[in-house]
Amino acid sequence: xxxxxxxxxxxxxxxxxxxxxxxxxxxxxxxxxxxxxxxxxxxxxxxxxxxxxxxxxxxxxxxxxxxxxxxxxxxxxxxxxxxxxxxxxxxxxxxxxxxxxxxxxxxxxxxxxxxxxxxxxxxxxxxxxxxxxxxxxxxxxxxxxxxxxxxxxxxxxxxxxxxxxxxxxxxxxxxxxxxxxxxxxxxxxxxxxxxxxxxxxxxxxxxxxxxxxxxxxxxxxxxxxxxxxxxxxxxxxxxxxxxxxxxxxxxxxxxxxxxxxxxxxxxxxxxxxxxxxxxxxxxxxxxxxxxxxxxxxxxxxxxxxxxxxxxxxxxxxxxxxxxxxxxxxxxxxxxxxxxxxxxxxxxxxxxxxxxxxxx
Numbered sequence: 001x002x003x004x005x006x007x008x009x010x011x012x013x014x015x016x017x018x019x020x021x022x023x024x025x026x027x028x029x030x031x032x033x034x035x036x037x038x039x040x041x042x043x044x045x046x047x048x049x050x051x052x053x054x055x056x057x058x059x060x061x062x063x064x065x066x067x068x069x070x071x072x073x074x075x076x077x078x079x080x081x082x083x084x085x086x087x088x089x090x091x092x093x094x095x096x097x098x099x100x101x102x103x104x105x106x107x108x109x110x111x112x113x114x115x116x117x118x119x120x121x122x123x124x125x126x127x128x129x130x131x132x133x134x135x136x137x138x139x140x141x142x143x144x145x146x147x148x149x150x151x152x153x154x155x156x157x158x159x160x161x162x163x164x165x166x167x168x169x170x171x172x173x174x175x176x177x178x179x180x181x182x183x184x185x186x187x188x189x190x191x192x193x194x195x196x197x198x199x200x201x202x203x204x205x206x207x208x209x210x211x212x213x214x215x216x217x218x219x220x221x222x223x224x225x226x227x228x229x230x231x232x233x234x235x236x237x238x239x240x241x242x243x244x245x246x247x248x249x250x251x252x253x254x255x256x257x258x259x260x261x262x263x264x265x266x267x268x269x270x271x272x273x274x275x276x277x278x279x280x281x282x283x284x285x286x287x288x289x290x291x292x293x294x295x296x297x298x299x300x301x302x303x304x305x306x307x308x309x310x311x312x313x314x315x316x317x318x319x320x321x322x323x324x325x326x327x328x329x330x331x332x333x334x335x336x337x338x339x340x341x342x343x344x345x346x347x348x349x350x351x352x353x354x355x356x357x358x359x
Contacts, residue, residue, distance in 0.1 A: 060351035102354030241284035306350035
């Protein structure tokens with residue numbers, strides 16, 4: 001009798017199970033039945049899946065060969081290990097410029113001014129229209145935007161791409177004019193506004209743009225955070241924690257921590273993690289202090305990329321490390337076996353596996 005007994009699983013229980021599956025496996029299962037096929041257009045399931053995935057941030061790195069002609073994407077997942085995939089569906093040679101909630105903003109390498117927004121897990125993409133302002137050819141000094149940002153709102157399934165930098169006229173140096181171009185997926189158009197900034201940015205600051213509280217954030221070379229409010233097109237300066245000491249040998253990195261803005265300070269012997277608990281009042285809390293004695297030889301070339309309350313992902317020249325905050329243990333998750341053109345931290349980004357349509 002037991003062998004003939006049918007087991008019934010409530011729909012919500014099934015959805016909970018499916019929300020924990022990798023997107024690639026889910027897409028392969030779309031052909032099982034009409035119900036599973038409709039999951040990817042069901043608002044409840046999309047919200048459930050994305051809420052589950054945001055609790056498991058990953059690290060994505062673009063690894064190039066020694067000639068720089070071919071690059072692969074490596075995703076390091078604390079739960080499922082390391083996986084590899086390609087951006088061949090774009091049919092272009094691209095560089096990943098920004099990452100947000102499982103979506104990537106990529107720029108074409110052979111074609112200046114061509115930008116894509118794509119979800120590498122679902123292989124959906126959108127080629128962004130060119131602006132009448134020809135913005136990418138007027139940035140100083142190399143025609144490329146100083147700041148590239150991507151803001152993806154999982155609840156509304158809308159996104160913005162931000163290109164910002166110092167304007168130059170033909171044959172002249174920058175006059176300090178800071179031009180910001182914002183693409184809106186809802187209107188499918190670019191908008192522009194101009195301001196004046198004397199900020200300095202390093203290459204790592206470009207990669208470590210953080211989208212929280214409806215705004216994009218970059219860490220400047222002047223030791224403060226530059227925030228762009230996307231609703232009102234307004235720049236604002238935010239302070240670092242008062243206890244952060246800007247002395248020689250200390251480095252700072254801007255990350256996200258469970259939906260909050262976070263700053264990681266690295267010195268020769270310690271890594272300190274700060275979280276902005278009160279956004280409007282800019283109230284910072286020191287949440288962890290980590291000894292770097294176990295990785296002393298790697299400290300000078302290590303960069304924190306993403307984190308959760310459980311762990312921190314860091315990249316070196318050829319390695320991806322994870323630090324487990326509860327056990328205080330270090331683990332190597334990935335290592336480059338052959339020669340590459342750039343160090344891993346140069347093209348590493350925080351990443352999540354989400355259902356987000358770029359169309």
